[in-house]
Amino acid sequence: MLKNKPIGIFDSGVGGTSIWKEIHKQLPFEDTIFLADSKNAPYGDKSSEEITKLSVKNTEALIKLGCKLIVVACNTATTNAIRTLRATYEIPIIGIEPAIKPAALQTKTGSIGILATKGTLSSALFHATSQEFTKDVSVVEIIGEGLVPLIEAGKLDDPKTIGLLKKHLLPMIAAKIDYLVLGCSHYPYLIPQIKNLLPPTVTIIDSGLAVAKQTESILTAHHLLSEKTTKPLLQFYTNAETTTLQFLLKEYASDITIEKKVF
Numbered sequence: 001m002l003k004n005k006p007i008g009i010f011d012s013g014v015g016g017t018s019i020w021k022e023i024h025k026q027l028p029f030e031d032t033i034f035l036a037d038s039k040n041a042p043y044g045d046k047s048s049e050e051i052t053k054l055s056v057k058n059t060e061a062l063i064k065l066g067c068k069l070i071v072v073a074c075n076t077a078t079t080n081a082i083r084t085l086r087a088t089y090e091i092p093i094i095g096i097e098p099a100i101k102p103a104a105l106q107t108k109t110g111s112i113g114i115l116a117t118k119g120t121l122s123s124a125l126f127h128a129t130s131q132e133f134t135k136d137v138s139v140v141e142i143i144g145e146g147l148v149p150l151i152e153a154g155k156l157d158d159p160k161t162i163g164l165l166k167k168h169l170l171p172m173i174a175a176k177i178d179y180l181v182l183g184c185s186h187y188p189y190l191i192p193q194i195k196n197l198l199p200p201t202v203t204i205i206d207s208g209l210a211v212a213k214q215t216e217s218i219l220t221a222h223h224l225l226s227e228k229t230t231k232p233l234l235q236f237y238t239n240a241e242t243t244t245l246q247f248l249l250k251e252y253a254s255d256i257t258i259e260k261k262v263f
Helices: 017-026 048-064 075-088 100-106 124-133 147-152 159-174 187-197 208-221 243-248
Strands: 007-011 032-036 069-072 111-116 138-143 179-183 203-205 234-238 256-260
Touching: 007 017, 007 048, 017 032, 017 208, 032 048, 048 069, 048 075, 069 075, 069 208, 075 124, 100 111, 100 124, 100 179, 100 203, 111 159, 138 159, 147 159, 147 187, 159 187, 179 187, 187 203
Parallel strands: 007 032, 007 069, 032 234, 111 138, 111 179, 179 203, 234 256
Antiparallel strands: none
16 A cells, blocks of 8 residues: 555765754654665755756655655755656655755844855755745855764764864854754754854754645645554664764664665
């Protein structure tokens, strides 16, 4: 039965597990398959054509594994490839974009920060969204250069990670932002470190919960919500080492399987 098939999720690496956690909380009985394309991470410094090619590869791998819906848990892949994916495949596909709208609508200082990859910030979709919602708002866009490889290596508290964060956040603090939008699904893993560096008046926004709610909404609309009420099958595949996945998902260790796989 199609509705009892798994939800497929992919990311340029392990960061999209921050999105997976929100989806699993929202839909605890849904089977899921997560692909971490860590061998090709980060996507942020690749060309749009290359990002689209990798996104197609990941989507086809999840379709072959029998998924009923696909979540692109990567801002860079969404902003560069989602239109191609939706035009190519009939399966429902959900993307993730930086949450610019809530930040722009709620700012009191009139200044917001966006920390994202080069691939996201330079994409046409990001530019269009930003133009629509930030007409009267000052936006400090910073490329989070060097952060994804450190998160992929599990170096969340490494002095190099903290040093890079300080460098990236300094212009935002100087601009008196009151909202920081995390425009990469890897970055929520650095929220504790970011909070230590920002004034307490800054609200951090990521897209995880919004994506989880949208996933539930689309499954409901397509009559694809699982009817199962038993323990779900939670599978994770990576084409690199499994160490960081095991570290980031340690609280789920007894409920999940993590394997190295070519895809």
